[in-house]
Amino acid sequence: MRNFEFYNPVRVCFGKGEIAKLSKLIPKGANILLTYGGGSIKKNGVYDQVTAALKDFKVIEFSGIEANPHYETLMKGVALCKEHKIDFLLAVGGGSVLDGTKFIAAAALWEGSDPWEILSRRSEVHVEKALPIGTVLTLPATGSEMNGNSVVTRWETHDKLAFDSEHVMSVFSVLDPEVVFSLPQIQIANGIVDAFIHVMEQYLTFPVNAPIQDRFAESILITLIQEGHKVLADRTDYDTAANFMWAATMALNGLIGAGVPQDWATHTIGHELTAFHGIDHGQTLCIVLPGIMKLKRENKKEKILQYGERVWKIIEGTDDERIDATIQKTVEFFESVGIKTKLADYGVGSETIQKIVDRFEKRGVKAIGERGDITPRDVARILELQLK
Ligand code: NZQ
Ligand code: ZN
Numbered sequence: 001m002r003n004f005e006f007y008n009p010v011r012v013c014f015g016k017g018e019i020a021k022l023s024k025l026i027p028k029g030a031n032i033l034l035t036y037g038g039g040s041i042k043k044n045g046v047y048d049q050v051t052a053a054l055k056d057f058k059v060i061e062f063s064g065i066e067a068n069p070h071y072e073t074l075m076k077g078v079a080l081c082k083e084h085k086i087d088f089l090l091a092v093g094g095g096s097v098l099d100g101t102k103f104i105a106a107a108a109l110w111e112g113s114d115p116w117e118i119l120s121r122r123s124e125v126h127v128e129k130a131l132p133i134g135t136v137l138t139l140p141a142t143g144s145e146m147n148g149n150s151v152v153t154r155w156e157t158h159d160k161l162a163f164d165s166e167h168v169m170s171v172f173s174v175l176d177p178e179v180v181f182s183l184p185q186i187q188i189a190n191g192i193v194d195a196f197i198h199v200m201e202q203y204l205t206f207p208v209n210a211p212i213q214d215r216f217a218e219s220i221l222i223t224l225i226q227e228g229h230k231v232l233a234d235r236t237d238y239d240t241a242a243n244f245m246w247a248a249t250m251a252l253n254g255l256i257g258a259g260v261p262q263d264w265a266t267h268t269i270g271h272e273l274t275a276f277h278g279i280d281h282g283q284t285l286c287i288v289l290p291g292i293m294k295l296k297r298e299n300k301k302e303k304i305l306q307y308g309e310r311v312w313k314i315i316e317g318t319d320d321e322r323i324d325a326t327i328q329k330t331v332e333f334f335e336s337v338g339i340k341t342k343l344a345d346y347g348v349g350s351e352t353i354q355k356i357v358d359r360f361e362k363r364g365v366k367a368i369g370e371r372g373d374i375t376p377r378d379v380a381r382i383l384e385l386q387l388k
Helices: 018-025 046-053 071-083 095-107 177-182 185-203 211-233 238-251 265-277 281-295 301-312 319-336 351-362 376-385
Strands: 011-014 031-036 058-062 088-093 133-137 149-154 159-164 172-175
Touching: 011 018, 011 238, 018 046, 018 133, 018 172, 031 071, 031 095, 046 088, 058 071, 071 095, 071 149, 088 095, 095 133, 095 149, 149 265, 159 265, 172 238, 177 238, 185 211, 185 238, 185 265, 185 281, 211 238, 211 301, 265 281, 265 351, 265 376, 281 319, 281 376, 301 319, 351 376
Parallel strands: 011 172, 031 058, 031 088, 088 133, 133 172
Antiparallel strands: 149 159
């Protein structure tokens, strides 16, 4: 196992009715910016629960944070923070609202010339401070509620970039599984596959003798497969919703990634498909991962075989046959939750592949993946494998 430092200070308040605790979780006298998205929280009762809990606080609302949050929108939130001397941010929504709020929290205290550099110069500049954040999660998927990551899109240039900092990890996150009851089927499916692929990014690499991380990872994958199908069949079953929600949080809160190699090529390539074509985040991952498994089948051989055996019970045949069967099972799983895995399914053709390669080259991306050997040329190969 590799050396690691594991730090996760997020207080998780999990379960039915926990939103009412907001009044105790937020510091007394705080000037709150309440951030949310396009209005789903007003239809499912979450907004009413939140505002009831905040009745004794001074609250400014900032709504309209879109899916794949836009830098241009978020900068309006930054201006509100300054104008109203906001000292606490409460994000109520899915990964987009949470990520967008993390960016607002960091940008509000940013001392550099332009907050965009938090994203565009990620490897050179670091977020050293941010306004404190609390969250009420309404969509199990990203793990944003218990990690320090944020992904933001600059609409003007169609750049979708990420940053991470422990300073934007929330002070607390309220996870009430009842939010799942109002989710559209496609968002549930996106959440299942996003969480599944977060695990794969941290697991499907090469072995470093880390059985505890491997077994945790496999248990999250198996739980997502079993509970995923159940939650799609009946999203109003509380226990199933709870299991799905906790699995998604555990998939990306630092625990399974500690001390092991990590890939993240699927996400890096997937973000470009969202940036250019607006394809949902989860869907992009289901296009890219099978391509990576095919191209990198030798590099990832031991872990693909282990994953095939322990998650899908594939034990018959030669190594090559088992790898083929494992890739096939993975694709069938994505399709079984209703997510297509080919570029053609989303109306995307080969012209996009060159645009993505050009962009990686322009950004100076030499190679990605756990071994740092997926070059822009390989990115093209991966996407070519997934054309139709
Ligand atoms: O905007 P509203 O009206 O709230 O509607 C949202 C949105 O349209 C709706 N929704 C959310 N909760 C709902 C609901 N509708 C009904 N009932 C509810 N309870 O769902 C739609 C999608 O929401 P969004 O927040 O965009 O989805 P998700 O949670 O999948 O977040 C995706 C974003 O997170 C980033 C992605 O790149 C993408 O920008 N990610 C963040 C990560 C992180 N911070 O660690 C990691 C991920 O890999 C990912 O990159
Ligand atoms: Zn993801």
